[in-house]
Amino acid sequence: MATTVLHKADTRGHADHGWLNAYHSFSFASWYNPDRIQFGALRVLNDDTVAAGMGFGTHPHDNMEIITIPLEGDLAHKDSMGNTETIKTGDVQVMSAGTGVQHSEFNPNADKRTKLFQIWVFPKVRNVEPRYQQITLNTAEQKNNFAQILSPNPDDAGVWIHQDAWFHLADFEAGIEKQYELKKEGNGLYAFVISGKITIDGQELETRDGLGITDFKTLDIKASTDAKFLLMEIPMKY
Structure with missing residues (x-):
């Protein structure tokens, strides 16, 4: 649960x-x-x-x-x-x-x-050599999709960081429903609604609401209205 x-x-x-x-x-x-x-x-x-x-x-x-x-x-x-x-x-x-x-x-x-x-x-x-990275996203990939914008892997989509974290941006039309699968066991997910309303496993979220979720493998995410949101998968222990 x-x-x-x-x-x-x-x-x-x-x-x-x-x-x-x-x-x-x-x-x-x-x-x-x-x-x-x-x-x-x-x-x-x-x-x-x-x-x-x-x-x-x-x-x-x-x-x-x-x-x-x-x-x-x-x-x-x-x-x-x-x-x-x-x-x-x-x-x-x-x-x-x-x-x-x-x-x-x-x-x-x-x-x-x-x-x-x-x-x-x-x-x-800790104490890595400081680094800077900046990219321009293909926002079309976010349409009705979880578009990855950050990961731990320099060769993967988006920017990378020194942590086992994955970020996704999504721009869903009303009624669109997709399932998010956890990338790494033991991680949690923090979802943040940029605009609109979404429901995550039955919990309704409105604009600028945040929801932290742990102890899951998959999550059902549905847009109640047209909605943009950010998903941040994060280690709970680090």
């Missing part, structure tokens, strides 16, 4: 800094909830809106896999490894912080906001 933990959208932490409107699925910065520290190796899931021309100044990270998925607009990135890139909607970026890296991120557009997910995953090996 699968075990689930439901995180409704309105139970997330929230911080509105004016230039940044941030929602936290897990404890972050000034928002602390002892029951919402992490889900296995998934430590941070931030749902950020960055105002035009604004952003995060240079700051450090280490021993974390940091995944950024723009949902609207662009994000300019600069880091101590020498990378200067712009991540656009439809891209996915990963930075393995490892022994330590500094970076800045800002909205390069003067006339429109940027919306993004930033996700932190604990690595399975």
Whole structure:
């Protein structure tokens, strides 16, 4: 029998800094909830809106896999490894912080906001050499399908990280139902609804709801309406 933990959208932490409107699925910065520290190796899931021309100044990270998925607009990135890139909607970026890296991120557009997910995953090996990777996704592959955007394998679809994790993006039409099969025994799945409504094994989820699921091999996922969602398969022990 699968075990689930439901995180409704309105139970997330929230911080509105004016230039940044941030929602936290897990404890972050000034928002602390002892029951919402992490889900296995998934430590941070931030749902950020960055105002035009604004952003995060240079700051450090280490021993974390940091995944950024723009949902609207662009994000300019600069880091101590020498990378200067712009991540656009439809891209996915990963930075393995490892022994330590500094970076800045800002909205390069003067006339429109940027919306993004930033996700932190604990690595399975510490103190690796920092690395950067960015790809443009084929969003057509997400139509009524679980399109893989991240894995542990450099030769597989999507970006890769130092962890036995698999991420999929999906864009389902209403009524579409598919079965998700666990990639690795002992992993769990954290599902996050970007828009619309879906049902996972009988649990209905609405926009920006999250559901953590463990102790399963397959899951039935059905779109109640047209829906976009992110599936993050994560080791529960790492």
